[in-house]
Amino acid sequence: MGTKKTVLILGANFDNVAGMESGVAKAFRQLNWNVIALSYRKMFPSNLFMKVDEAYAKGIDLVLVIKGERVDPLQTFPRASVPKAFWFQDDVRWSKTNWALFQTLFPYYDYVFYFDQSGIEWMQDKIRGKVYFLPLGYDPEVYRPRSKKRDVCFLCSVVGPRLEVAYILKHRYNALVGWVGDDYPKLLAETRIAVNWGLAFQSTQQRVFEAAGCGCVVVTSWVDEKYRVLKTPIYVKDLEHLTKEIDELLVDEEELKKKAQQIKTESQNHTWKHRVLSLLNQIQGGDK
Template sequence: MAKISIRRRSSATTARRRRRRRPAGDGFSLGWQHGYWYGKCESVVQRSGVPFYTRDMHVLFITSGKGFPYSPLDEAVAQTLGLLASRLTVLTPKDDIVGTAARERPQLALVLDGLDFPVATIDALRGIGIRTAIWFTDDPYYTEVTANLAPHYDLVFTLERNCVPFYQERGCANVHYLPLGVHPADYRPRNPRMSVRGDICFIGSAYWNRVQLFEALLPRLSHRSFRLSGLWWDRLPDYARWRDRIDLGKWMGPAETAEQYNAHKIVINIHRAHDDSTFNRNLYNIPAVSPNPRTFEIAACGTLLMSDHRDDLALFYTPGVEIVTYESAQDMADKIDYYLAHEEERRQIALNGLHRTLRDHTYVSRLSQLLDLASYVPT
């Protein structure tokens, strides 16, 4: 039998060859770290789902009809209703809604937003015995308009708690507080491109309260990797200094927005001011105390949500455990420094927020509540 010779490599030679096979730079380390983190997020996703059931009912869903940026919300609500109702008909405000309803006889006609939807059509639906509901998506910023729309519906759903008594005072018998939520098919943990990763980002229009805050904040972030994206950010007094970190005039869809959230360690949320007459039609000056949809969308991506305070926020998340809140630009800057220096604490809060969001704040949860309330007929 021939003798087989085995040549053993030295440990130093083996180590050198392994180093040569490893990608250059720190890409291997970063890839491993993000893969580990992504796996932890997926573990939370898998154990956070909430069971739901399909109701034996026919829902006529009337979209906002406004196009982008409302169209992703239209699609999210329609897809979720398709899971929760045994039959779903989706129409736009321009379709033959009354004729379809008279022929198909849905148990509920649900209008989303409704600012561009004629109340004569709702009156006609009610006239043929169709139960109607509206879900206002921008309260309290357009109450000058919604005050006249709400009384035409059997049920009114509003994302702003302070608008519940406002509509009740205008004769609406069935008014319910129902914030928007998140569609996990759009907003969830993902593996973002290396080229877009950074420390901090904010995505949204430059309303004046946001301009004021970032004017004070940005000098504290000059040594950080940060990104702003949205309309009107050239209003910043020192815009020229920061322009290379701003995507001016960009309005991103859900996929690109979610990638930015996933790509950054901290994502900032700043609510609109209820009393900004430049943009709002809040003639009745109703204060806003409830969270915006961005709150849930950020948290659903498994990143640290850092939000300004709103009175109702603690009803949805525990500050310091599931999200982080701030009181001023100085307070936010200090907390950014802290959480970027304490990675494990930052990641644990992000995971807690992800779990809470998928458990309680998806459109499955919200629309399950809506359909159950709409199915109940008071005696």
């Protein structure tokens, strides 16, 4: 075996063991990489610069920045021949702030990854350079099946078009609704049907992978077939379609169990480890 490689990951917060940053860092370790993880939201810029310099001095093989809204590439990274990758996981079409941030940071990285193929197509004539498709994922050690205690949940920030969805689910099914903090993985896994509702555009959000990993039947807002990262969730076009699908599942226990198993099986190929392997294959041609 050769010398272990080292990745420097800059993310918003590595304290949340159920979050993307922690899952990605764990995946690198599972692939036998040394990991230096820096939470940029918890540091003053001067402290971040110092920690990055220390990492470069020790020797690193790859830099990965996740979103990076507080990371100035020009000031943060020494001029060294270390590949710098940028993984942006927020929808650039929903928020003008996200789009402005993406446009600002994009030119300073060697490899840019984005979670939504339809978004890449939307931006391709607006920027110069290559953006690689890299979906989101989940940590199977955190998001795993548990004994089911409720029928329906809708665990997310309830804003915009989600307000009506939340009202209907709460009053029709007594669904668990809203953001639940640190208990999110447990409460999600204890639910038979997990509803996801995108705010605007066709993308497979992280909640879909997490719910699938928990063995929930996932009912989610419509995504055109060519953009579906997961094929087994139930995709619905409107609220009438949503309630129809839930009603049918709740009166057919066998179909509910069958669908849950199909989704769980498919999710096993969509973990953070799978995503990191794809990222490394793109950057290093399969050199892991």
